[in-house]
Each structure stands twice: as C-alpha cells, then as structure tokens.
Amino acid sequence: MSTLMTLGAAAFFAGGLTFMGLLFSSGGSQRSRQFAVISQLWTGQHGSARKLLCRASLGLIATGAVLCFAGVVRMDGERAARCASYCVDDGYQRGAIGPSADRSPANRYVACICASDLGPSKEVRADTIKH
DSSP: OOHHHHHHHHHHHHHHHHHHHHHHHTTTOOOGGGHHHHHHHHHTTTTTHHHEEEEEEEEHHHHHHHHHHHHHHHHHHHHHHHHHHHHHHHTEEEEEEEEEESSTTOOOEEEEEEEEESSOOEEEGGGEEEO
C-alpha cells in the first residue's frame, strides 16, 4: 500500500471519528436531530471550539479522501509502467492493463496484456509482475 493511501485513510478516519464524536456529544445521537445538530455546530451555537473542530474534521475527511485516491492513482500508474516494461523486455511492442480474457466470476483478474502487431498477444496477472 502506498504512503499516500495510508496517510489518506488515516486522515479520513480521524476526521470521521472526530466529526462523529462532536455530533454525538452535541445531542445528535438521535437520527431525527442530526441535521439540526450539524447546522448548530457549523454556525457555532455550541461554541467556537466545536465550530472550529467541526470544520476541521470535515476538511480532514475531504483531504483524506483526496489523498487516498491519489495513492490509488499512483499505484495504478506504477503497475501500468511495470506492465509496459515487462512486455517490451519480453519482445512485445506494448503492454497495457486491462481485464482478463476469462471473465467468469471465479477467474477474473486484472491483466497485463502484452501485444504486438506481428503475433499473438500474451496475458499475465498484473499483480504478479515484479519487474
């Protein structure tokens, strides 16, 4: 798992737990009152410290989600680069990430598809390439 994804998940869950703690400690344990309590927290009716903590926790949730997705993008890019390098080193013209040819539920996987204009293509599991 990438560092960005780990940091993102930590920030997301820290923000979520902080927000839930604020919500429940401010009278939002009943589902019918939660939006009213969120509004009160946002406008500062429960104090300026809780207002700041509410906004910071929501910001932490958003930042964590962005960092998590950035980590996924980085890992996907690294996997695509390993696939392309593997295929070129194996004598093919190009390599790309795609779905496996066998799409039955028991055998589906993310594939590295090596292709060439001169011959048949080759497919390997993308997660097994250590290139």
